[in-house]
Amino acid sequence: MTTPQLPLQDQLRGFSRALFSTWIYHRRFNILFDAGEGVATALFNRVFGIRRIFLSHGHADHIAGLVNLINIRNLGAGDQTASLKIYFPKNNRLIDLLREYLSRTQNGLSFDLEWIGVDENEQVWLEDQKSRIFIRTFRTKHSNKQLSLGYNVIEIRRRLKDKYHGLGQKQLNEIIWAYGKDEIAEDIEKIIFSYGGDSRPIDPDSVRQSMFLCHECTYLSIEDDERNFQQHSHLEEVLEIAAQADVETLLLFHSSLRYSLEVLKEQICLGMQKIKAKFRVLVLYGDHIIDPLAEDFPKNSRKKTREKEFEQVIVEGDQ
Numbered sequence: 528m529t530t531p532q533l534p535l536q537d538q539l540r541g542f543s544r545a546l547f548s549t550w551i552y553h554r555r556f557n558i559l560f561d562a563g564e565g566v567a568t569a570l571f572n573r574v575f576g577i578r579r580i581f582l583s584h585g586h587a588d589h590i591a592g593l594v595n596l597i598n599i600r601n602l603g604a605g606d607q608t609a610s611l612k613i614y615f616p617k618n619n620r621l622i623d624l625l626r627e628y629l630s631r632t633q634n635g636l637s638f639d640l641e642w643i644g645v646d647e648n649e650q651v652w653l654e655d656q657k658s659r660i661f662i663r664t665f666r667t668k669h670s671n672k673q674l675s676l677g678y679n680v681i682e683i684r685r686r687l688k689d690k691y692h693g694l695g696q697k698q699l700n701e702i703i704w705a706y707g708k709d710e711i712a713e714d715i716e717k718i719i720f721s722y723g724g725d726s727r728p729i730d731p732d733s734v735r736q737s738m739f740l741c742h743e744c745t746y747l748s749i750e751d752d753e754r755n756f757q758q759h760s761h762l763e764e765v766l767e768i769a770a771q772a773d774v775e776t777l778l779l780f781h782s783s784l785r786y787s788l789e790v791l792k793e794q795i796c797l798g799m800q801k802i803k804a805k806f807r808v809l810v811l812y813g814d815h816i817i818d819p820l821a822e823d824f825p826k827n828s829r830k831k832t833r834e835k836e837f838e839q840v841i842v843e844g845d846q
């Protein structure tokens with residue numbers, strides 16, 4: 528299967544199929560976004576590396592993997608003392624019920640587990656990133672009854688103020704000597720990663736100029752939402768949102784089981800042509816990240832990848 532060459536590729540692992548299970552693990556930040564069934568079974572001992580979990584909402588296909596994950600963190604052969612923080616949309620009845628189940632069945636955990644209810648527009652600093660990186664929550668549109676959230680990973684970057692653009696280094700140095708460094712530079716927020724969970728199209732203002740937007744794409748067309756749930760997004764509107772938000776890369780996930788990979792790739796390519804997309808589009812299909820524009824993958828590469836991963840895990844587990 529095609530493995531796109533992009534800096535984030537080796538930092539992301541995930542699985543997504545609408546209704547069945549969704550989770551995305553970002554290794555650089557040791558963050559798991561959602562925790563659908565099978566997450567611990569797929570990550571094996573890497574579950575011990577997870578420091579934070581951000582849940583988008585409380586539907587079973589996004590939280591069912593937590594029971595196993597916490598059990599393995601408690602009993603498995605890894606660092607059983609590393610703390611784990613789980614952030615979730617506050618006042619979520621379904622997540623509260625799962626917490627109650629876990630607290631009854633898992634008392635006396637070997638590690639610190641903290642549950643933190645969050646609202647929209649809240650910030651969570653990633654202290655281990657020298658305080659330059661944080662997560663800000665944003666509201667998504669999924670269930671009418673419960674708050675659902677998306678998460679932006681934001682980096683604070685330093686840049687030259689607009690009014691000093693075009694000046695030479697000598698002139699800039701003179702200003703710095705006279706007024707200090709802060710006179711010429713300012714901090715800006717750059718969204719480096721966005722995860723939306725299940726949602727109707729996300730407000731483009733929430734993910735403006737994100738370097739990597741993970742947006743659900745349950746349907747290829749609006750007619751496919753036969754039961755008229757109106758809780759999910761279809762391809763055309765997701766591409767439109769990504770264009771409006773001026774993102775660099777769009778990762779589609781949560782596609783319905785009814786679509787084959789071939790059909791998905793074909794429709795994505797057509798959709799991109801139609802809007803003359805300037806951004807890159809990838810799709811998380813099952814547990815593979817695929818570039819729909821890339822050449823077809825060799826038939827046995829999936830098997831090979833699996834074998835490789837398995838070998839790697841055995842080695843890691845032995846250490």
Ligand SMILES: [Zn+2]
Pocket residue numbers: 584586669725
């Ligand atoms: Zn859902």
